[in-house]
Amino acid sequence: MMKSSKIFTTLWIALALCCSACKDKLFDFDLNNIEADGEWGIPVYNGNISVEDLFEHLDNTGLLQVGSDGALKFVIENDMENAVVLRDIIQFRDQIIDTSGVENITHLPDFDLTQVIQFNLNTEDFLLKACHVKNGMLTLNFNLNNSTFAYTADLTTNQILDANDNPVSLHFSNSQQQQVLNLSNYRILPNIFGNIQFNAHVVIPSVSGLDQVYYSCHAEVQDFKIHNATCQFKTVAHELSTKTKLAFNFDRFHLNIFQLHNAVASIYVRNSICRIDGSINQLYLSGDNGAYSPLIQSVINFSIPLTPNQYQYIVNADIPTLDYNPNLDSLGIQCMLNINPDGFSAGDITISENSKMDFKLKTELPVNISIDNAVYKDTIDNGLYKQFSHNVSHSIEQLTIRVAYTNALPFDLIPNIEFLNSATGHKYPLNMVELHGCYNGIPYQQEPVFHEINASSTEEIINADKIIVSFRLHTQGHTVEIKDSQFIHLNMGAKVKYSNINL
């Protein structure tokens, strides 16, 4: 029993000790340090920056296009719908005609009067052969012997036909001396002399012994317009000019001289009037401040046939060298047109109310360039900014940025990256190597360059809110043709080495 009681006592004491020792806290945290040494490396970017990607920053309005041969070009199109509208050039004037006459009467009670009135719609520049009237008002006044007796008179003409091809007949009497005819949709077929002539059939029922009558007729043609017409007209001279903003974006490009080669300005026309001859008198770049640079040295003549349905190429103006600078921000053209250059000798011409000429100036500026120290500059937000607390960024021992290039662009590139802290204005530069251009068709391959950045510099990078990326471009005096197959391949990775993180 003694033994067992001793054992009991010992065990109780041991149990009590265990329990009393359980007073401490299991997780009393004041964590201020994390021991973790390691290094993570990730590939950041691997891809081509095509030359198109680079140059599209010049372009705000989608001017950059790739030709069928892959060549990049800025295509500036200036469409002038209704550049010439014939109805604005050939217009009918209102007409007022008065005639009167004395006719001997041989037969009563009815008799005919011929050519009581005649008129035409011609001018010295325009001969109407036939037309379908769109609108117009013909007002006729007819009076016989001042209406001193009762009579009726029907004035008819074969030169004005209604929609059913019936000649016009207008009824007058001593009490109805005026008739107004709406000519809409009537056809007018002037006689061989170009005139529209009315005859009259007169009935005098109750007067006897009358051997002579006196008549007067007054005609007015107003607001006359045609649907279409067959006509002859003199040559019409017309000046055409237009100006287009080039809208290049130079926010990111800084150019001294940007010389474009082998540009071409082409004229395309859709013409439903008649043959037109013309000339490009001026093709030029201009700016708001009076800057002016002609692109052609002499007048370029051209002839425009009838092309009523679609645009047709008419003429090119070759521009061997275009010294472009941002002050010259408009492309202008001034043309002189001779509509129907053969005049009356051209014979009958069919025109319509819709006869017009649409004009398109398409200027293609191939990116055949020579560049002298142009700078492409872009500022982007730093994705790392404020992503890491000061403690975490402070625990980074070293940041390594690996950069490898393959330059298949036909110009030298000197890239430069700066990390900008906007608050302090401090910049941390990341100096890059110069990349030689691909002038002989063989891409220039740059061995990987490792930029090892120490802890304090890494912190500067992380705390920078902006990254300024710039490329200095230089063609070494070459004129280079830029094609969409040209690129710069960039392979970039980053490696972060970290150690204890003090919280």
Add this chain to the structure above:
Amino acid sequence: MKKTLLFISIFIASMALAAQDGITLHFMRLNPYSQYSNPSAFIPYTGHVGITGISNVNVSVQNSGLLYKRLFGSNSDGTITTLKLNTLADKMSKRGNYLNTNIGMNIIDFGFRVKQMYFSFSYRLRSDEYLFFNRDVVALPVHGNMYYAYQNKTARPELSLNLNIYQEFSLGIQVEITPQIYIGVRPKLLFGLAHAKTKSAYASIYTNPDDYTMSINHKLDAELSCFIPYSINIDTTDLSGINFYPEDLRDNWPNLFKNMGAAIDLGFTYRISNMFGVSASILDLGFIRWKTNNYLLRSSTTDAGSYYNDGSFMFTGLSYDDIERFNEDPDGLEKELLNYFPVDASPAPAYTRMLAGRFLVEGYCNVGKHHRFTALFQGRIVNKQFLPSFTVAWSGTFLNIFDLCVNYTIAKKSYGNLGLGVGFNLGVFHIYAATDNIFGFCNSKSPKRSILNTHTANIQAGIVFDWGKVQETKHGQTAKTKKIKKEKKTTKEENTTPAPPLPDRQ
């Protein structure tokens, strides 16, 4: 930041609670539950009855790598100031790290003796979980991918999980064939409650040391089953879409008995002499057929675009187009990249899975009437991993009422386990407690933390009623001679007082 770290730390530390499926109770010869580790073990009573919920509760956690002291550093007053991720990653074994939790509780149990046989019945709830992980699971996020790249090695974090929660109805029969040979058998009827098992769960990441390009492929192949209705809605942007509906259990209570299975425990003891003996047992040899709410969870690297190359996600860096798209829609690019790692959860047909079986082999030596020295080897195979352990134990029974055991166990990645078991049998009232690693409780500075610093921590305790002390037949003694001896002894006892204590099991 601090809150996140705190959460991660507590999570890892809570995983570090540790011990194994308790072995100390096995050596406590007065305890009727010692038969759970060997059905042929002699039960020295006429009968026993357990109290629901408290007769036998076992909580064991075994942890090979995630120790509190490796994870946290503290200042002089014990406040945790440092998270030691380097130590954690470096001290961890390259592979075979594991976290095992084993929980058991008796709901109903009783037993009775019929001559040389002891019958026992029990209804237990059991949970057995193994999570294996290799060092890369921790080392990759801590040391980074370049740690592997410089060695031209592939980082391959890998996890393996095997979880079984089930109800166990067992009928144990222990038979004394001869005084030298005892056998025991315990057939079990099982009803599964939950199961999770991964066939594959890994990611393989190779980083080129020159340009940091990464080749990643992964595979997840897991099966889930649970008696509680649940749904899995997983897409690439929502990996936490598992919702349980316990309220639906009222209508689905038959689920409790739908995942039927069977298992058996076998035991054999051979007493070479009164002094020496050997025994062996095989436990939990069986299976469960899982039928309720089965899901297959699958994921593998998929061709979802230009970054797919020959079965892998080959990340060489973002392209110009990617960056443009990222600027327009930052979330869109993330979703696109996650499409390479799609997760698919689909209902699965019934399947049968084996339990994590276990075997024990031991030899013992009795010294005097009270002391026994035992050497025991046990092992189990889980998810193709063999987990062996070796134990030497001293156990003593005193006054026929007091059970004491001290043992030392060496297990995989766990070398300092000193076990202690104590039991008192006061009449029919039997109270006991045992642990396989007393060091887990006896750090003088911080006992609680010392639990978290051990590879093995467990506690098995309870109160049981047992009665009718029965002696084990002596070696060479037949049942008949035993009866005669007992009658003689009774006569002698009537003439001499006080009676000497009963010898314990020999």
